[in-house]
Amino acid sequence: MPKQEDIGGLMQKIILASASSRRRELLASLGLEFKVIPSRGEEVFDSNKTLEENIQSIALSKAKSVAAKVDEDCIVIGADTIVAVDGRILGKPKDMAEAGEMLRCLSDRAHFVYTGFALIRKSDNKVQAGYEKTLVDFRPLSKEMIDAYIQTGEPLDKAGAYGIQGIGAVFVKGIKGDYSNVVGLPLCRIATELEKFGINILGNTHRLI
DSSP states (O other): BBBOOEEEEEEOEEEEOOOOOOHHHHHTTBOOOEEEEEOOOOOOOTTTHHHHHHHHHHHHHHHHHHTTTSSSEEEEEEEEEEETTTTEEEEOOHHHHHHHHHHHHTTSSEEEEEEEEEEEEEETTTTEEEEEEEEEEEOOHHHHHHHHHHHTTTGGGSGGOTTTTTGGGEEEEEEEOHHHHHTTHHHHHHHHHHHHTTOOSSSSSHHHH
16 A cells, blocks of 8 residues: 655655656555646746756756645655657647657657656755656657557657557667656656655655755
């Protein structure tokens, strides 16, 4: 059964600042109890920042927007995922036509999936932020394959227009890095950052830091 972490006699509530069902499922797989409060923050890229700085900044903005809404002490987790190929950033496609264009761009080549993340503890505004990068290699995609995949509807709410955890897995020849990062939340990194707040996923000894 998922349990709420009891650290030093204090209940550390966790809030996921995302409406993504994939991130919710990933975080739940760690055995943590948490609440979901979707962030309404905008995903705006600053041309003066690097890609890595941007995704961390967006994740932090999402976490901050939710932290500002709650009065109770908690740890808020924000995240943002993008696909990048040859310097081009692919977010969620706005329609089926753009989804097809993205998939043609990814066909028979490798690309990177980045997820920026940020954790904020409400009690003292302690912040831990970073990003994870995974290399994903696609096989050649025919027009028929792309059209059939788009008709499933799966690409329309996914960065890069595909879901590696769904039907989109048939396009992937291989990956180098964290699989969960491609789905939307790098679990190893999140667990590591939670340890810095005193939450040890595997252990029974916890302390506030």
